[in-house]
Amino acid sequence: xxxxxxxxxxxxxxxxxxxxxxxxxxxxxxxxxxxxxxxxxxxxxxxxxxxxxxxxxxxxxxxxxxxxxxxxxxxxxxxxxxxxxxxxxxxxxxxxxxxxxxxxxxxxxxxxxxxxxxxxxxxxxxxxxxxxxxxxxxxxxxxxxxxxxxxxx
Numbered sequence: 759x760x761x762x763x764x765x766x767x768x769x770x771x772x773x774x775x776x777x778x779x780x781x782x783x784x785x786x787x788x789x790x791x792x793x794x795x796x797x798x799x800x801x802x803x804x805x806x807x808x809x810x811x812x813x814x815x816x817x818x819x820x821x822x823x824x825x826x827x828x829x830x831x832x833x834x835x836x837x838x839x840x841x842x843x844x845x846x847x848x849x850x851x852x853x854x855x856x857x858x859x860x861x862x863x864x865x866x867x868x869x870x871x872x873x874x875x876x877x878x879x880x881x882x883x884x885x886x887x888x889x890x891x892x893x894x895x896x897x898x899x900x901x902x903x904x905x906x907x908x909x910x911x
Contacts, residue, residue, distance in 0.1 A: 762813035762856070762907035768870075768898075770888055770910040772798055772807065775880050777870070777890065779901055787901055789894040790880040792873065793910075797882070800859050805885040808860040808868060812908040815854035815864060817899065824848055824892055825872070837874060844885050848872030848892040849899035853908060871895060 767780045772793050779787035799806030818831050827837040828846045837847050851870040855863035870888045872895035873879070879891050888910075890898060 761905050762811075763903070763905040764907045766901075766903055766906040768814075768902065768906060768908045770908065772809070772882075772911065775882065777888065777898065779898060781901070787898060789890055789898070792875070792879050792881060792883045792889040794884050794886045795882050796886075798910075800862065802862060802866055807884070807886050807888065807910060808855060808863050808866070809910045810855065810857040810860045812853040812855055812860065812863060812910065814851050814902055814904055814906040814908060816850070816852040817902070817904055818850035818852065819848065819899070822849070824896060828871075839874075842874050844887075845874035846871045846887075847874060848895045851899060851902055870898060 765782055769778045775791050777789050777791045794807040796806045798809045800808050822833050825837045825847050827834045853863050853868050855861045868886055872892035873889035876891045
């Protein structure tokens with residue numbers, strides 16, 4: 759496998775709080791997102807979103823119902839609206855960092871995932887991950903194969 763596969767590329771803009779997916783250089787998906795409330799950074803435990811070049815290393819949740827809640831990357835149940843400070847819902851695209859400064863991204867459990875806090879989409883509010891509204895996360899997941907290139911800036 760040629761890793762990353764640049765035929766499918768995701769760009770994440772921290773400034774615009776936006777995710778854009780390109781296939782063969784054609785834009786096919788765009789959605790607002792929510793990145794870290796603590797801004798950009800690489801340190802473990804910082805609750806910051808890393809920047810640079812990444813690859814989608816794992817896809818988790820294929821076939822699970824919308825709003826499935828994950829704990830430890832395992833499906834638990836359908837989220838029922840209970841209070842949470844960072845529910846991981848619907849699907850997970852787990853990132854692997856390709857640059858020296860973001861090489862700990864996989865160990866930091868940095869993902870694209872659906873969220874319980876859809877009202878905060880478009881504003882920095884996550885604990886480091888890239889949150890999307892659940893229906894948009896489902897769509898992004900379906901369009902994104904393992905090995906897809908990701909750039910966060």
